[in-house]
Amino acid sequence: MSLSRVTVTAVRNLRPVTISPSPRINILHGANGSGKTSLLEAIHLLGLARSFRSNKLQPMIQHEQPACTVFGQIEQQNGISNSLGISRDRQGELQIRIDGQNARSAAQLAELLPLQVINPDSFRLLEGAPKVRRQFLDWGVFHVEQRFLPAWQRLQKALRQRNSWLRHGTLDAASQAAWDRELCLASDELDSYRRAYIQALKPVFEQVLRELVELDGLTLSYYRGWDKDRPLTEVLASTLTRDQQLGHTQAGPQRADLRLRLGAHNAAEILSRGQQKLVVCALRIAQGHLLNQAKHGQCIYLVDDLPSELDEQHRQALCRLLDDLQCQVFITCVDQEYLKDGWRTDTPVAMFHVEHGVITASGVNP
Ligand SMILES: Nc1ncnc2c1ncn2[C@@H]1O[C@H](COP(=O)(O)OP(=O)(O)O)[C@@H](O)[C@H]1O
Ligand SMILES: [Mg+2]
Known part of the structure; x- marks a missing residue:
């Protein structure tokens, strides 16, 4: 299972964006404060209807905007794809849509989009x-x-x-x-x-x-x-x-x-x-x-900032283990060089550069 498309609107400093991630490794690189964690947070919102940064959702909504919205297209192992959407406004209203229908509970999202977070709070x-x-x-x-x-x-x-x-x-x-x-x-x-x-x-x-x-x-x-x-x-x-x-x-x-x-x-x-x-x-x-x-469906890993806190040897070991899982991974770092190696040569790795809230695809390997 993987996200084949993610559309984010009015989440923190992120400009409205649609990305087409790799089904495997996605590296988000950019300076501090550029918006890398915000993208992971947006994906987390889509899967769990909450943030991993705070108990409150209000701070996620971009200043001056009435609501934040995240859409995602997921591809299941069995060839089925689902569209998920979530929106949260300043009044606290939460709207969850699954395949065009209003969803009853956040558990339905969680079931379709299992997420694992590894970050400095881990x-x-x-x-x-x-x-x-x-x-x-x-x-x-x-x-x-x-x-x-x-x-x-x-x-x-x-x-x-x-x-x-x-x-x-x-x-x-x-x-x-x-x-x-x-x-x-x-x-x-x-x-x-x-x-x-x-x-x-x-x-x-x-x-x-x-x-x-x-x-x-x-x-x-x-x-x-x-x-x-x-x-x-x-x-x-x-x-x-x-x-x-x-x-x-x-x-x-x-x-x-x-x-x-x-x-x-x-x-x-x-x-x-x-x-x-x-x-x-x-x-x-x-x-x-x-x-x-x-x-036979896999979860998605959101790995934030952790690599920068690990030494080279442990970083490589972690990348190898994430790679072995054959899951989709979104992993952030300041310097793209940090995470360039460590993946198997045939693993598709997509790079995204994040700068002042603007996300641009910056390359795919191999
Ligand atoms: N509600 C908001 N509206 C607009 N900008 C915000 C909001 N909340 C946080 N920010 C800004 O968004 C930026 C992105 O932060 P973050 O995603 O943590 O960056 P990174 O992970 O790349 O270091 C920060 O500069 C922060 O000041
Ligand atoms: Mg960050």
Whole structure:
């Protein structure tokens, strides 16, 4: 799967533009502030209806413009192509179009356009709150397991019920017991999908990591959000008083996490920033491999600024791994020389020069 055409209007400093990217490697080069990240952000908006730079979409809209819009044409592995469009105005109105129809939810976009971001904030996957790692995990599960989304929605509904009951106590005991049963069923289902996913991801991650950096003894494990030896019903019963005091449910899949450890330590506490970024790259590339296996459709990688922070050897290793994925990649750098090599000779590489918000195709190899 790849984007064969992208049209961007009124996103940050970018002049209205349509580009025809290579199905494989696309290098965006240009000075700081020229608009490279903005183009990646526009593609991200198209796939996820949000930015990776901030929680707010408003700052993405070009000054003096009423709305920003991104269109994309995607080509699926099976020969089908889809047109996607998204528009966000200053009043907060979001419009999503898929093949000419209004879409119901952003999940439909995400399903058609799976995106992976690797950027200077990537280390947060290790250092940040569990929520960031859950998002990473669920991205993978969502794309390989169709039953994930309904199970997740069931869980959210049951959890909202329980938390409201914990705070206000307005539900009778029998109804609450029924909701708790629903909560436990949805939790077990979700847990089984996440567990299966991590089991599949682990060996791929380890393999990719070995090719990228030497970090013997790094382990990835999954915490399901409650005691691994006790059923959730039992845990919920034992923490009920505390849950009532806090007004929310402490144990469950909403607390799941991934753990990366080096020996007895949390990896985030002892790895250098550079090493952390390489670990994150390996995790994200491993997810791409799993998606390839599951769907024969591939995800698109948005790689921002990272190459400039890696030494030559690791940069080349990263390029090689991205190349091996056979995915479409959009990768930014200041100096095009940085990323000229590192790709296989027969991999199509398109170059785009970005200058003061103007994007121009500057060459294709081979
Ligand atoms: N809403 C906006 N309207 C117009 N320009 C903006 C807006 N938001 C940011 N910019 C400008 O867009 C430029 C592009 O930034 P960016 O895409 O981060 O550049 P690069 O990644 O090439 O360094 C910056 O100079 C920034 O000041
Ligand atoms: Mg940038």
